[in-house]
Amino acid sequence: MKIKPKGGSIKASTAKPEEYWTLRLYVAGQTSKSTAAFDNLKRICEERLKGHYSIEVIDLLKNPRLAKDDQILAIPTLVRKLPPPVRRLIGDLSNTERVLVGLDLRRNN
């Protein structure tokens, strides 16, 4: 499941123009928490990073090895691969404030 939103104009206040965001969302099957997490993430990205992000959803039930390789403990986990440094968020991303802090998106607000 790979979602690449269509491109759009990026507001200077949300992210630097040269930055492209690579996000990975780790889930375990289609649970209410994982769908909630995806929906929440999508919403925030559309608001802040429109056109400059990609979300890769990884189902650990289909690929359990990745749980170890990518150091996943809690489900759902969101990993910001790019831009560096790597950041990890756990939970269904319902607390937007914390998501923004975790993804380091508040600095531009």
Added chain:
Amino acid sequence: MKSKRPKRSTRKTSRAPVLRKIATGIQGLDELTDGGLPKGRTTLLCGGAGSGKTFLAMEFLVRGVKEFKEPGVFVAFEEQTEELARNFASLGHDLKALVAEKKLAIDFVNIERSEIQETGEYNLEGLFIRLEHAIDSIGAQRVVLDSMDVLFSALTNTAILRDELRRLFRWLKTKGVTAIITAEQGDGRLTRTGLEEYVADCVILLDHRVTAQMFTRRLRVVKYRGSSHGTNEFPFLIDESGVSILPITSMGLNYKVGTGRVSSGIPRLNAMMGGRGYYRGGSVLVSGSAGTGKTSLAAHFAQATASGGERCLWLAYEESPSQIIRNMRSIGLDLAPAVQSGMLRLQAVPPTIFGLEMHLLAMHKLVKELNPRSVIMDSISNFTTIGSEVEIKAMLMRLIDLFKMRQITSLFTSLTTGDTFVEANDTRLSSLMDTWLLLREIESGAERNRVLHLLKSRGMAHSNQIREFLLTDRGVELRDVYLGPSGFLLTGSALLVQKAHEQAQAVLREQEGGDKKRELEHKRQAMEAQIAALRAEFEIDQMKALKVVGQDEERATVLTDDRVQMAKQRQADAVKATHPMKRMSGGL
């Protein structure tokens, strides 16, 4: 895959009817728990920092692989795989090799609290998936999670965490794996995080403390549902042979024995044992009452070991090393050079400081450190202040087990009390010993003298004779036994007196014999003189008799002649010549 894991709401209601156990393979722990950890359950291993939780848990897995062919999964929350491998390499475990052989899986779960932002509801499904993947990939039957405290410090939502841990333990049960989880000990409670509330089957507490400059790890089975277990604290060791716990009941009796001999240091004592001394790796008990020379006998053995180029460990429970050296000098044994060269280690151990288990542990450590070929314990009687006879015997059993395993010849001295059949005191110990020397004092003629019996010596022909045991300024000397005229053993000055007496008697007898001989000679001479006299007398008589006969015959002839003459004259018929004597008698 998902279906195997219970939903968070499910409750496990069925219980195994009989508690099955899984042997850990850890020396001592299986004895302590009467067979091992509860099979298919989770055991909580708690203790302070550095108490050996990780070591013990890893040992559980490694033993499982090596001894029971049961693969294991180690989930490390604290140490990285590399770090673990390095740490355990120093203990003789090659974790990397085990991982490569797919007998062990190590999963380092890296949780950096600073990296994690909690943004809402979550669960620990990621951990479950990793665990299940690891278990299934190698067919693991043993699982370790080390340690749970990291989770609690990394994740702030303890409500979720507690729910998830409950689910985890249930899941481990359904997975059929035997698990150990470790947790830090808390103030006044078993764990800081209260994990003991979830893990109800078996709880083991590790502890470590420094007493009398001695670092000791201890283990206690706090709880074991449905099973008997040792409730005391037991010291345990972590060394290159792994973790070993020392309950005094644990011993093997499965060591190899040699036929080599070691000198007792006393030639005549060697002679009593077929001329070659004690068996290497054998146990020797020297018992005797106070002042019978037990320590001197031990010193000879120590000296013999050291001068043979082998290391000897002497545990002195009564005297200081310098005191022993001084005292042994008085019998002409200088132990100082051996001590200086390191071949003899005189170690003073106050017996009352530690318990028996601690002594056992101290012994293990010393033996490991020095690797001696012989060990002297002088004297084991001092243990009576800290343990019962049965306990002491059990401890000595373990010790002798250790010594024999390492082919160390051991000599124990034991103080017997009283004069009434001293052997009785040590009879219990004697069954552990291969050779039993008894030193006794025999009181006679207002003095006490030492004698040595070789009561038993397994596996060799040995003298059954009692020897007199002398402490001279050239060391211990064994003297021949000397039986008095009444069959009693004579020792000391009584022996000298008896010897002098017998010598005098011999001289006397010799003199008497000479006298008798001379007397007899006299008698013989007298007799011969008498015989000569008699013969002379006889000869005289004989001569006399012959003379008379001759005269008579002459006379008779003359008479006959006369009668013939007369008849001729009377012109009578020829008269028959008769014996004149007959005629004479007839005529009378």
